[in-house]
Amino acid sequence: MRKILAMSMLFYLSLFLAACGETMSYQTSAIDIVNVDSSKSNVTEIIYQPLLESMYYCPGVTLKVSGTRVKVAFVRCEIGQECKVDVKAEDLKGGHWKVSVVHPINEIDLKFSDGEKRLQ
Amino acid sequence: MGNMVLGIHSNVAGDSKGYTAGHAWLTITHKGQTKHYGLWPDAHPKTLDNGDGSDIRIGLEASDKAVASRYYKLSDAQAKHFNSLMKSVVAWRYTNTCASWASDIVLDVVGEDVDADDWVGFETPRELGKSILDLEAKQPTSVSSPRPVRHNPASSLWN
Numbered sequence: 001m002r003k004i005l006a007m008s009m010l011f012y013l014s015l016f017l018a019a020c021g022e023t024m025s026y027q028t029s030a031i032d033i034v035n036v037d038s039s040k041s042n043v044t045e046i047i048y049q050p051l052l053e054s055m056y057y058c059p060g061v062t063l064k065v066s067g068t069r070v071k072v073a074f075v076r077c078e079i080g081q082e083c084k085v086d087v088k089a090e091d092l093k094g095g096h097w098k099v100s101v102v103h104p105i106n107e108i109d110l111k112f113s114d115g116e117k118r119l120q
Numbered sequence: 121m122g123n124m125v126l127g128i129h130s131n132v133a134g135d136s137k138g139y140t141a142g143h144a145w146l147t148i149t150h151k152g153q154t155k156h157y158g159l160w161p162d163a164h165p166k167t168l169d170n171g172d173g174s175d176i177r178i179g180l181e182a183s184d185k186a187v188a189s190r191y192y193k194l195s196d197a198q199a200k201h202f203n204s205l206m207k208s209v210v211a212w213r214y215t216n217t218c219a220s221w222a223s224d225i226v227l228d229v230v231g232e233d234v235d236a237d238d239w240v241g242f243e244t245p246r247e248l249g250k251s252i253l254d255l256e257a258k259q260p261t262s263v264s265s266p267r268p269v270r271h272n273p274a275s276s277l278w279n
Contacts, residue, residue: 030141052131052143052184054158054218057165080163095183 024076024083026050026058028112031074034096036119038105044119049095050074060085061099064111070103072119073111124199125149125266128226128234129186130219133249139238142245144219145181146226148202149191149263156181159221161212175212176221188252191266192230198269202229219248231270 030051037045050058056076063086064071077083089097101108108119127149132142145158160177162169167177194202205225212218219236220243226234235251236243261267 049183051141052181053141054143054160054164054212055140059165079161079165 024056024078025073025111025113026076027114028117030076031110031112033110033119036105038120042102042104044101044103044105044108045098046072046101046119047092047096047098048074050076050097052095055079058089058097059083060087060089061101062086063101063103068107069109070101070107071109071111071116072099072101122196122199123150124194124202125263126192126194126198126202126226126229127154127189127263128222128248128252129181129189130245130249130252131184131186132246133188133253134246135250137246137249139242139244139246142249143181143184144217144222144236144245144248145184146222147181154182154263155179157206159210159212159216159218172209174209176206176208176210188249188256190234190252190255191261191263192226192232193266193269194229195269198229205229214242217243217245219243219245223248230267232267 032049033046034049035047056078058074059077060075062073062075062084064073075083075085087099087101089099092098105120109116110119125148127147128144129147130142130144143158145156147157148155156179158177158181159175160167160180161175162171166180202225205228210216210221223234223236223243226232234248234255236248238244238247259267
């Protein structure tokens with residue numbers, strides 16, 4: 001009986017996830033910014049470690065320009081789905097991933113499901 | 121095989137975390153070396169799709185940080201039983217998640233119930249993490265000071 005209830009719950013959960021899969025983003029605490037390199041002109045390389053999850057993965061980031069700022073959101077994608085990203089993450093192994101954003105560091109805001117913070 | 125320490129871990133704990141968030145896994149520490157074991161679906165990009173092969177994967181959590189961990193010293197018989205369980209063919213499913221599997225292995229090998237049951241019986245890393253923290257509050261453990269060997273139930277969940 002418990003398994004049937006779990007399956008029902010998962011069915012509705014999967015509908016919910018399918019409906020919002022492309023826009024899911026991580027909480028601030030789920031992304032560890034490991035290093036930021038802004039030594040290249042107008043390019044900011046962000047090395048990060050997302051929370052390890054067996055039901056989700058992070059394929060990269062979306063970018064949204066707002067005035068003079070660019071909002072960088074880490075995409076949280078459900079397994080088995082392909083989620084749209086503007087910058088695909090490069091696997092550096094060891095749990096670390098890298099995205100290169102073609103904007104200077106002082107224009108970048110990191111956008112999370114629970115708030116935003118300036119990268120610099 | 122002596123002096124093997126079994127660890128159970130979760131990188132999320134408590135209801136403030138998402139229902140399906142995070143991951144749970146096991147470790148074996150022996151002679152200063154730690155090996156990581158987790159149950160992962162074939163659909164995850166971190167894995168290679170091995171079809172009907174076992175979804176027990178080794179080493180994928182090596183760089184991750186647990187927020188809740190609990191450790192058990194294993195007798196030789198328990199260590200042997202653990203090793204045989206790791207060779208079993210186990211499939212990840214929504215009703216047999218990483219948290220279900222980790223919880224079941226610890227119950228089977230050392231006899232402690234590290235509960236992972238969340239709403240409607242779905243087993244989650246966040247509930248497993250909460251249970252680990254509750255158990256640790258009563259009887260703290262660490263990899264260098266694991267819970268002593270108690271008994272070897274050697275039940276037959278996978279036999």
